[in-house]
Amino acid sequence: MLDRVAVHQTRLRTPGLGLDAKGVALGAKGLVLLPSIDRLVAFLALYTRQGSLADILRSLVVEIVRSKLGAREVTLLFAAESSDRLDRVAEIARLAGGYSFTGTSRHFVQYRDAAAPFGYDVPQILPSDAALSLYHNAFSQTYEVERRVDVRTLLLRLEPHLDPSAGKDPGPRWLLAESGLGPALIRYFSRSSVEAEVGLCEWPPESSFDDAPVLRYLFRVPAIPARMVPLLTSTPGLGYFVPVAPGAAVEVGFRHPVNLRACPVFGEAGLVLFRGGGREALEIAKLPAMGDVAAFARVELGREPVAAKVAEGDAQRPASVVLSLRLVPSSEPWRSVTASWIRPQEMPLLRHVAYALGPETLRRARIAFTAAGAFLRHPTGIEGIPVGEFFREVHPGLYIPAGYDAVPAVAPGVLFRALGAPAGQALFIGRDGGAIGVPEEAFVPLETALLEAQQWSAVAVSSAGLTAALATELPEVVLGGVGIRPLRDLAPSEALAEPRALPPGPGRTPQ
DSSP states (O other), rough: EEEETTOOOOOOOOOOOOTTTSOOEEEEEEEESSSSHHHHHHHHHHHHHSSSSOOOOOHHHEEEEEEEOOOEEEEEEOOOOHHHHHHHHHHHHHHTOOOOEEEESEEEEEBBTTTTTOEEEEOOOOOOSSEEEEEEEOEEEEEEEEEOOHHHHHHHHSEEOOOTTTSSSSSEEEEETTTTHHHHHHHHHHHHHHOOEEEEEOOOOOOOTOOOOOEEEEEEEEEEOOOHHHHHHTTTTEEOOOOOOETTTEETTTOSSSSSGGOOOOOSSEHHHHHHTTOOOOESOOOOOOGGGGGGOOOOOOOOOOOOOGGGGOOOOOOOOOOOOOEEEESOOOEHHHHHHHHGHHHHHHHHHHHOHHHHHHHHOOEEEEEEEEEEOTTTTSSTOSSSSEEEEEEEEEEEEEEEEEOOOOOHHHHHHHOOTTTTEEEOOOOOSSSEEEGGGOOOOOOOHHOOOOOOOOOOOOOOHHHHHHHHHOOOOOOOOSSSSSTTTSSSHHTOOOOOOOOOTTOOOOO
């Protein structure tokens, strides 16, 4: 049985256990013990349904442990930081059929519950050299670590569940076509005037008997007409995927057991396609070069044009209808505000704001420094960094100021093609209609660009001053009583004057 921690108790026997500001017994780490892998998946599904896993992902360690009886269980170890975080984890662990503990190194004691609002303490530490010792009201057990489980690998191996309602909402889609269907799908999109981008992906041969790599066409479609959905979802050799998180997409009609948007473990530079029906997921480490399907339109050559013969005096050039690009204020609400342009004079303000930014914002934001200033991008929204002029993304790689619309009101894809920017450029259109291109490779993580190199200097160690101080002889001080009349030898005027040395006498000691 464990000892309940009392109010204002200061001494605890569990190593590394202390009291937080609320008086709750809390260690530097929290631990969740689950009986099996399926309970681990249930815990992750419950946790990501209510919040993001990003707050504990950096310190999260998932391991398979083995008890003395040979039973294998799963542990999740993470930084506790506060009792509020551990309270939420403990509730979810209890719902998933696990136990929650707190501690610092090897010894972990049961976390608080309704029976002990301030937590528990152990009456006696188990004498063991095991890697893990857990103390609970129902058991006390030691464990050895067998192997570590990577969260990203676990999510890749989980098979999506059948969900007919998944992917019915309109939005961007990914399409994966076999090599024989890719050209036909390109012509179909081009003939139907569907805006889409296509790239060619390559995988290693599926068996040792195949020499050629496996080629598939990858399509990125911002919006698919409703009339095309039945054909694309029922044709063999075509995969229809719905983006669920940056760098991850799930096949339509299926749902991943864990909320992948709350598990930022996949890189935005690549793509993982989760397929249903028992098929393994396809991982693309880096997205291939993507091109507009309009570039593959059928080319037909007509006859040579007939030139009209006009007399030199009557030759007149027709008036041109070409218009310059302009930006006008818009009354529509802001959306997709994911970038900002920070002028050189605003850089000091960015330095001040950077001290108040959280670790997740610093890690996901990317910045590029140019002669015209700094360009800052954040995939989920730039409103959390209130510096510079905000921009919204109207087309992949094309940004216009927030609160403005481009006139003439052409489609974003037409405007992007009219600018004629080469691949790998992010275009920012200013309020004056001028465009600035920033290479994609110029963008680096904000946390990498902020912190300057820190300086340090060595301090010389000398023992000469310490030796001289230790060799100095200390004076002897003797304290004695002052007697009943400490000032009986002084006249009244001398008692108020400046203190002076007194001759030895009864009740006095030489000064």
